[in-house]
Amino acid sequence: MSATRIDTAGMPARRSAAPALILLAALVAALLIAPVWIYPVFMMKLLCFALFAAAFNLLLGYTGLLSFGHAAFFGGAAYVSAHAMKVWQVTPEVAILAGIATAVVLGLVIGAIAIRRQGIYFAMITLALSQMFYFFCLQAPFTNGEDGIQGFSRGRLFGLVDLNDTMNLYYFIAAVTVLGLLAIWRIVHSPFGQILKAIRENEPRTISLGYSVQRYKLAAFVMSAALAGLAGSLKALLFQFATLTDVAWNMSGEVILMTLLGGIGTMAGPVVGAAILVGLQNFFATSGFPVTIVLGATFMICVLLFRRGVVGELAHWLESRKA
Amino acid sequence: MTTHPAAVRSDAGASRAVLSARGLTKRFGPFLAVNNVDIDIHHGRVHALIGPNGAGKSTVFNLLTKFYTPTAGRIVLDGTDITAMDPARVARMGMVRSFQISATFGDMSLLDNVCIALQRPNHLSVQFWRPLSSLDRLRPRAMELLDRVGLADMAQRRAADLSYGRKRALEIATTLALEPRVLLLDEPLAGMGHEDVENMASLISTVARDCALLMVEHNLRVVADIGDEITVLQRGEVLARGDYATVSTDPRVREAYMGSEDGGH
Numbered sequence: 001m002s003a004t005r006i007d008t009a010g011m012p013a014r015r016s017a018a019p020a021l022i023l024l025a026a027l028v029a030a031l032l033i034a035p036v037w038i039y040p041v042f043m044m045k046l047l048c049f050a051l052f053a054a055a056f057n058l059l060l061g062y063t064g065l066l067s068f069g070h071a072a073f074f075g076g077a078a079y080v081s082a083h084a085m086k087v088w089q090v091t092p093e094v095a096i097l098a099g100i101a102t103a104v105v106l107g108l109v110i111g112a113i114a115i116r117r118q119g120i121y122f123a124m125i126t127l128a129l130s131q132m133f134y135f136f137c138l139q140a141p142f143t144n145g146e147d148g149i150q151g152f153s154r155g156r157l158f159g160l161v162d163l164n165d166t167m168n169l170y171y172f173i174a175a176v177t178v179l180g181l182l183a184i185w186r187i188v189h190s191p192f193g194q195i196l197k198a199i200r201e202n203e204p205r206t207i208s209l210g211y212s213v214q215r216y217k218l219a220a221f222v223m224s225a226a227l228a229g230l231a232g233s234l235k236a237l238l239f240q241f242a243t244l245t246d247v248a249w250n251m252s253g254e255v256i257l258m259t260l261l262g263g264i265g266t267m268a269g270p271v272v273g274a275a276i277l278v279g280l281q282n283f284f285a286t287s288g289f290p291v292t293i294v295l296g297a298t299f300m301i302c303v304l305l306f307r308r309g310v311v312g313e314l315a316h317w318l319e320s321r322k323a
Numbered sequence: 324m325t326t327h328p329a330a331v332r333s334d335a336g337a338s339r340a341v342l343s344a345r346g347l348t349k350r351f352g353p354f355l356a357v358n359n360v361d362i363d364i365h366h367g368r369v370h371a372l373i374g375p376n377g378a379g380k381s382t383v384f385n386l387l388t389k390f391y392t393p394t395a396g397r398i399v400l401d402g403t404d405i406t407a408m409d410p411a412r413v414a415r416m417g418m419v420r421s422f423q424i425s426a427t428f429g430d431m432s433l434l435d436n437v438c439i440a441l442q443r444p445n446h447l448s449v450q451f452w453r454p455l456s457s458l459d460r461l462r463p464r465a466m467e468l469l470d471r472v473g474l475a476d477m478a479q480r481r482a483a484d485l486s487y488g489r490k491r492a493l494e495i496a497t498t499l500a501l502e503p504r505v506l507l508l509d510e511p512l513a514g515m516g517h518e519d520v521e522n523m524a525s526l527i528s529t530v531a532r533d534c535a536l537l538m539v540e541h542n543l544r545v546v547a548d549i550g551d552e553i554t555v556l557q558r559g560e561v562l563a564r565g566d567y568a569t570v571s572t573d574p575r576v577r578e579a580y581m582g583s584e585d586g587g588h
Contacts, residue, residue: 186451186452186454187451189454189455190450190451190452190453190454190455190457191442191447191448191449191450191451191453191455191457191458192448192449192450192451193451193455194431194435194438194439194442194448194455194458195439195442195448195449197428197430197431198428198431198439201427201428201429201430201431202426202427202428202429204390204422204426205422205426205427205428206439207410207411207414208388208410208414208419208420208421208422208426209414209419209439209440209443209497209501210411210412210414210415210419210443210501211411211443211448212409212411212412213411219449219451223451
């Protein structure tokens with residue numbers, strides 16, 4: 001065999017974290033000054049969906065599991081947070097925690113059943129179970145059926161900061177979203193994240209190395225559900241209502257669209273995808289032109305012309321230029 | 324935990340049988356793929372499983388590694404009955420397999436490929452809160468393993484970009500990271516060029532000094548070279564077993580297999 005000398009000091013270093021830190025600093029700076037030019041409510045909506053898509057991407061992009069039922073976690077958490085604020089009159093942070101807890105429980109149940117199957121069957125099971133949850137929400141008395149839960153005060157964060165003030169709310173949602181994105185970044189770039197990637201790349205091989213992949217998949221599923229729940233709770237807090245739209249299958253479809261549009265398996269992709277989708281929705285909402293046609297066309301262009309997604313194509317172009 | 328009587332008997336031989344199967348049978352519906360196969364894999368020896376296409380070699384291989392559940396029969400690893408265990412647990416007990424189609428983590432570097440295997444025994448696989456730098460302490464060992472298979476100078480390359488022969492070598496390095504007691508290789512030389520075959524064959528015989536090794540292989544020249552024990556399968560049953568000289572002179576084997584192939588490939 002080769003006589004290469006093993007010199008650990010001379011080993012090429014892992015890719016440095018500097019670009020990621022620069023990106024993070026730019027993101028934080030942009031978020032701080034964005035409300036000067038951009039309508040804060042639009043920004044907040046965008047942030048909620050960016051976090052939702054990033055949570056979804058943790059599962060699709062980094063574990064290779066396509067869930068078609070993420071609306072259950074997003075909407076379930078939104079309902080419970082809204083209910084907690086309206087009926088239990090708790091502070092917003094407690095309501096958000098209640099929402100996340102709901103998403104975790106739903107994630108455990110749906111995940112434990114779905115990970116027994118792979119590929120399209122996995123997707124169909126998640127869809128079926130989330131539709132069951134949709135009908136539960138339609139029937140359950142506390143969700144108020146078609147009306148949804150609405151008309152509650154956002155209250156004071158930790159009993160101190162009034163979130164009914166738009167700028168307070170903006171900085172709170174921006175901070176929580178950044179923390180959520182950082183959590184995803186950490187999970188992806190961790191020893192655990194490496195095993196998730198290994199499962200994505202070659203599941204039988206990962207099993208043959210002694211990993212009980214079902215446990216890793218379930219853990220990833222629950223983490224993704226929890227973060228989707230956080231996004232749903234933030235959305236309920238922002239719009240002060242939770243309705244059936246949040247748990248319907250369209251919502252599961254939208255988050256897939258955002259992730260594919262931005263680029264699966266990239267950190268910035270879901271954020272960009274969410275920005276494009278929410279931006280288009282907002283722009284065409286007032287135009288009278290049916291927004292679904294625009295979204296459909298956007299998706300087709302994406303699939304036909306840049307299959308890696310916006311960020312994926314950009315990263316690929318930069319790589320190839322470097323090479 | 325039970326010890327199979329037959330396994331004990333084989334222990335009385337020159338070396339210890341680490342892995343033993345008795346009466347191994349697998350049905351797929353009405354089709355009897357493997358029928359009543361007995362096999363013993365010994366420490367420090369290369370055991371080759373050969374036979375014509377469709378003889379049931381890969382099925383036996385998947386049964387031994389628990390990727391298939393046997394319809395009947397028992398499998399004992401180091402005195403422990405593993406017949407009902409799941410494949411991940413069997414792997415944790417030290418029995419590691421390779422795959423017919425080379426199994427690497429394509430979008431990861433060679434170094435990361437080997438680190439994946441090192442993470443579990445080093446208890447670094449569930450920490451989702453720790454940075455990737457916590458895996459740095461595995462890297463010297465991973466580099467050693469890559470060096471052992473001649474891939475140290477391309478540690479940062481993507482596994483998907485490797486040539487076929489090098490992917491197989493990477494797979495061996497990944498497997499060795501687990502310090503297996505039993506190593507099962509599914510056609511390790513298939514599709515390799517002449518030079519790669521020689522390198523891999525010498526690697527296999529070196530590796531077999533420290534573990535029990537079973538390989539399914541078509542290349543009879545290599546089997547003759549490095550195989551200490553050979554089991555010939557035909558239509559799911561054991562046709563002959565023994566060293567290469569014994570097996571290759573067996574008239575039934577000559578008729579069923581080698582007659583047509585003339586002992587070479």
